[in-house]
Amino acid sequence: MAVKKILSFSQSEHILKAKSIAVQADDPQLSEIVRDLKDTLLATPNGVGLAAPQIGYLKRVFVLRKDYLADDFEPDSMLAKSEDPVLVFINPQIISEKGHLHEEEGCLSVPCAYVKIKRAQIVKISALNENKQQFQACLKDLASRAVQQEIDHLNGVLILDHIE
Numbered sequence: 294m295a296v297k298k299i300l301s302f303s304q305s306e307h308i309l310k311a312k313s314i315a316v317q318a319d320d321p322q323l324s325e326i327v328r329d330l331k332d333t334l335l336a337t338p339n340g341v342g343l344a345a346p347q348i349g350y351l352k353r354v355f356v357l358r359k360d361y362l363a364d365d366f367e368p369d370s371m372l373a374k375s376e377d378p379v380l381v382f383i384n385p386q387i388i389s390e391k392g393h394l395h396e397e398e399g400c401l402s403v404p405c406a407y408v409k410i411k412r413a414q415i416v417k418i419s420a421l422n423e424n425k426q427q428f429q430a431c432l433k434d435l436a437s438r439a440v441q442q443e444i445d446h447l448n449g450v451l452i453l454d455h456i457e
């Protein structure tokens with residue numbers, strides 16, 4: 294296991310601004326990326342989500358802290374039933390969006406900055422879990438915002454890019 298340094302905008306802008314590539318089915322690095330994301334997120338107080346580029350891997354993977362977001366999943370969903378405290382999303386895609394939120398967000402890669410960002414209130418997402426099984430899930434409120442921020446990271450977009 295490895296707790297990685299979370300890259301900051303001030304020191305690693307070139308990595309955080311790059312677009313991550315999709316994970317291939319036989320990617321030999323995937324289990325290492327997933328393990329490092331989990332270890333690092335669990336070691337980070339107040340961290341809700343973490344995307345692979347934030348620890349230096351330009352691959353389309355992110356994780357969310359389930360215990361901080363449990364109310365924001367559908368009660369019978371695979372995510373709600375998972376016993377792992379960290380949920381894994383590989384090659385995520387937003388299928389549909391509903392409603393609007395306009396709230397302040399922070400980011401582990403942009404310390405001490407809070408930016409008011411317009412997001413969808415509910416997102417339906419399709420992704421692979423860490424066993425590479427495809428799943429779909431609806432997430433709302435904080436979990437929805439977290440998903441949208443993590444997918445932004447996979448596209449090289451930071452909260453600072455949302456300043457109006």
Ligand SMILES: [Zn+2]
Nearest residue numbers: 400401402442
């Ligand atoms: Zn972030």
